[in-house]
Amino acid sequence: MPIINQRPVVLRMAAFFPSALTRYEGHRQRKLGDVEHCDPQPDRPNQVIHGEEDWLLQLQDRIRRMSLENYTNEVDALQRRRRRAEAERRAMEGPKDPWKATDLGPLREVILTAHHAWFEEAGRSAVDELLERNPDASEGDRQAAFAAGKANREDAFVERGRAWLRDAFGEALVHARVDLDESACHIHAVLMVATEKTSSRRGRQQLIQPSAHPLVKDYERAQDEVARAFEDLGLHRGAARAQDRRLAVGLERVRSEAEGRAFDVTAIPEKRRHVPPAKWRAREREEIAQERATAEHRRARQDEVHRRKRETEKDESLAALAASLAERRKAEATRRQTEEEHRFILQERVAAKNEHRRAMGRLAEREARISADLAAAAADRKAAEDLRTEARNANNVARAMFARMQAALRLLSRGEAFGYDLPDPAAPGPQTRRAPDGAAAKQDLADLADVMKTPRLRGLVKDVWKAIFGQRQELEQERTRVREVAAAVRDRNADLKALLSAAPNEDLAREQALKQFKLDAALRKSGLDPTGEGGR
Known part of the structure; x- marks a missing residue:
């Protein structure tokens, strides 16, 4: 069993596609990704420990x-085998990615690190050595000793890590860098395991195949190898959880079969899942923020309790003070109220006197206005009575004028019967007329002259006169036409009489008499006299 230590060396491999290389390089330059935890002004800058600056482009x-x-090799191989259709189809497809289809990606990122306390132990050891030599060392000297000791351990870790990466992966190692601006020193490396395979159908094919490398294929072997490489620096392999889990699965299977029961999944250690640093830091920030919020809430509640207690004590003291002040204010208010009532009564008396004086003045003014209104009303009634009298007089005058106008009209019509000429109201200049015979005509003329004395009636009579004169002209024209028709009828009657007298045949005379009778009837129907002796 490998040695388990509290300070293990940490090895992590992650797969990714070449399309993620730009993001990887952007994070290296601290332009992309999660960089909040990075120190913008580190004591030592980050360094590239393997590869060129333009490694990404290469x-x-x-x-x-x-x-x-x-x-090109596949198309050439197909053409050499005379598979022209396949060669043309493959040529139309164009170049393809030089790796097999995968969900994770053909490249590998390797991370090497240790706990930040392991690096800081070297700094503390350097400070202890300094204090043994010089117990009165200043704070600046202590900080310098701590930084130097920590830097020495970081350099040793970086040198050992670079050597192990080069020995373990060789040409597959295309880039490596060390980050010193975070809490712990760590190494990032990029691996591309390239293989070659030659066949008659596809020719020489170069593939990116990470499983071709034994350490990439066997992750536990890589853990063992890196632990042996860092063992002399005081770092050891971490817990072999995968191996322990496999042993637990085998042991539980044997026990369940021996005891005749179902396989107990809970007896198997839970598989540990790697948490990316960005997610771990985000979760840590959330937990810290939650703890801070809880502390703030607890402190706010305590502050609120103390504040309410202080406010209660303050309110009680203020209530006692307010009670004593209220008693004094009540007595003072009673005294002031009494004084205010006396002063108000006096003011009301003065105001009542002034109001009585103003009311008497307004009453006198109102009586004067009423008297004036009564006088104006009497004058208006008298004026209305005068207007009614004037209206009645005007009505009588109008009736008299209308009677005179009728008399004038009769006079005008009678003047025609008498045979004297009426003046033409539309003709300019003075006009002469013959005086009528008889005392009645003279009296009518006198009445007409009397009526015409009023200018308004004179204009009205003038308009009526114009209308009558126009009707007279129309009557004269009608009379002339009737006379012409009567003359024509007389001429026809004479012709008819002469014809009857000269007609030898009695039937012809009767036919002519019937025609004459129909003609006379038509004339009478139209309002004409067939004899020619009268008119309309």
Whole structure:
């Protein structure tokens, strides 16, 4: 059984794809990934202990060359075997990744480290030696001794780790670096195990095959090898949990078969799962934050209890003081209230007198306004009565004027019967007319002149006059037309009489008389006199 020590050497291998190399390099340069735990100003800088600065470009270029060479060798091999269809199809597919399909990745990252206390033990030992030589050493000297002792152990660890990586993996080791800006010194290494295989169908093929290396294939063997390499530095192999688990499984199987019972899974040690450092640090931060929050909450509760206690004591003292003050304030308030009541009564009396004086003044003003309103109302009633009287008079005058207008209209119509000419209201300048005969016509003219004295009636009569004059012209035109029709009818009657007198045949005379009768009936129906002696 390997020796188990509290300070084991830690070896960890993790698989990844070449696409993750950029992230790996970014974390090395502290530009990507979880870098919160890294010291931005370490005492000693990180170092590359194997490989060139451009190792990433070289590795990516090597993988591309392997892919292209595999592609050309396979196409050439197919052509040599005269499998043209397969060669053309493979040529169309293009280069492929130079590794077998895998879910984990063909590359391996190796991490070598130890507990940070192991490195710090060397620093404390150096400080103890310094104090043995010089018990009065200053704090600065102690810190320098601690840093020097810790650095010496870190250098020894790095040299031993680099030597072991080179001896164990040889050409498979493409890059290695040491990180000194974290809590513990540790080494990161990148492995690419390359193999070659030649066949008649595919030719020479280069593959990245990590299982081809015995230490990568057998993880427990690698643990044993690294423990032997670091044994003289005081580091030992960690617990062989996989071996213990296998032994427990075999022992439980034997016991269950011997006792005739089912296999007890709980008797098997639980398989330990590796937790990535980033997740472990995140979990640690969460636990610390939770503990801090719990402590803050507990402290806040205690502070709240003390605060409430202080406030209660303060409230009690303030309540006692407030009670005594309340008594004094009550007596003072009673005295002030009495004084305020007396002062208020006096003010109310003065205010009542002033209000009575103002009320009497407002009453006098109101009586004066009422008197004025009554006088104005009387004047308004008188004015309304005058307006009603004036309206009645105007109504009577209008009726009289209307009667006079009717008289004037009758006068105008009678003037035509008398045979005198009416003036044309639309004609400009003075107009002459013949005086009518008879005393009635003279009286009508006098009445018309009397009516026309009022300007408003004169304008109204003028408008009526214009309308009557226009109707008279229309009557004259109608009368002229009737006279023309009557003359035509008389001429036809004369022709008819002459025709009847000259007609030898009595039937022809009767036919002509019937036509004349129908013509006379049509004239009467239209309102005309067939004899020609009258009109409408």
